[in-house]
Amino acid sequence: QPVLTQPPSSSASPGESARLTCTLPSDLNVGDYSIYWYQQKPGSPPRYLLYYYSDSDKGQGSGVPSRFSGSKDASANTGLLLISGLQSEDEAVYFCMIWPSDAVVFGGGTKLTVL
Amino acid sequence: EVQLLESGGGLVQPGGSLRLSCAASGFTFSSYGMSWVRQAPGKGPEWVAGIRGGGGNVYYADSVKDRFTISRDNSKNMLYLQMNSLRPEDTALYYCAKVHAEWFGKGSVFDPWGQGTLVTVSS
Numbered sequence: 001q002p003v004l005t006q007p008p009s010s011s012a013s014p015g016e017s018a019r020l021t022c023t024l025p026s027d028l029n030v031g032d033y034s035i036y037w038y039q040q041k042p043g044s045p046p047r048y049l050l051y052y053y054s055d056s057d058k059g060q061g062s063g064v065p066s067r068f069s070g071s072k073d074a075s076a077n078t079g080l081l082l083i084s085g086l087q088s089e090d091e092a093v094y095f096c097m098i099w100p101s102d103a104v105v106f107g108g109g110t111k112l113t114v115l
Numbered sequence: 116e117v118q119l120l121e122s123g124g125g126l127v128q129p130g131g132s133l134r135l136s137c138a139a140s141g142f143t144f145s146s147y148g149m150s151w152v153r154q155a156p157g158k159g160p161e162w163v164a165g166i167r168g169g170g171g172n173v174y175y176a177d178s179v180k181d182r183f184t185i186s187r188d189n190s191k192n193m194l195y196l197q198m199n200s201l202r203p204e205d206t207a208l209y210y211c212a213k214v215h216a217e218w219f220g221k222g223s224v225f226d227p228w229g230q231g232t233l234v235t236v237s238s
Contacts, residue, residue: 036224038160045210045228046160061226095159099221103176106159 004096004107011113016086020110022079022096030072035079036097037070040109046095052079088114117141119211119229126235131201135232137194137211145169145189148219151196152228153207163209164196168217179205201236208233 005023012018022037024030034053038046048061052070060066071080079096091114096107123135135151150165164185165174173185184197194211209232212225 034222038225045230046154046225047228048224048226051224097160099223102174102220104162104223106161108159 004098004105006094006096006107006110008108009111009113011115012086013115014086014088018081018083018086018090018112020081020083020094020112021073021076022081022107024077024079024098026077028077028098028100030077030079031074033079033098033100035070035072037068037081038095038097039092040095041092049081049094083112086114090114117213117227119213119227121209121211121229121232124209124232124234126237127201128238129202129236131236132197132199133201133234135196135198135209135211135234137196137229139192139194139211139213142213144187144192146217148214148217148223149187149194150212150214150219150223150225151185151194151209152212152225153205153209153234154231155207158207160210161207165214165219165223166194167219172219174219198234201234203236206234206236 034051036051037049040046049064049068050060052058067084069082093109093111095109118140120138145168147168151163152160153163154160166185170187182200186195210228212228215224
């Protein structure tokens with residue numbers, strides 16, 4: 001199973017922007033995959049946020065604010081979750097997910113602290 | 116409103132069996148694929164199994180293949196996971212999740228998820 005690498009933690013202040021990364025292994029090209037993002041708060045199940053393949057192929061989960069968006073950094077083989085105008089309620093663990101084959105793979109998650 | 120309610124978790128010895136259930140409501144159950152996803156404490160989620168809305172096609176992670184069986188009863192709006200030959204590494208919170216389409220496979224989105232049922236495999 002391929003491993004998606006996410007930094008264990010990140011922090012930012014209210015009103016600022018957060019940039020969370022999900023790095024694919026070198027044998028997978030980020031340009032070939034949709035990156036899916038989930039948010040999980042303590043004691044709750046993961047919540048689907050969005051997916052990003054390209055600027056013309058992306059989708060937002062139901063009720064997910066437009067402050068959440070996806071992107072890619074091809075040079076780093078990385079998927080990105082961008083959160084603008086951070087709010088205290090955005091403090092959570094964020095997981096990325098891809099379908100490299102018939103089996104889906106999740107990253108280990110990044111805990112975002114809103115200082 | 117979509118609701119998914121899992122049950123059937125508990126403490127079981129290694130080598131034992133459990134059957135998890137997921138009661139679904141708020142949508143046309145047979146029109147959507149469903150999945151089981153588990154999460155060990157402090158870890159990322161791990162996909163376990165998936166099934167098409169019609170129930171004809173099932174899919175498993177390598178880690179559970181030949182030990183777990185996913186099934187559904189569309190007349191009762193129920194999803195099941197039969198777990199045999201359980202191992203300590205199967206210990207996790209097991210979630211059922213609705214998929215965005217009737218089919219299940221590459222590109223499926225898990226949304227929403229139930230609250231989960233805890234499975235602990237220990238002697």
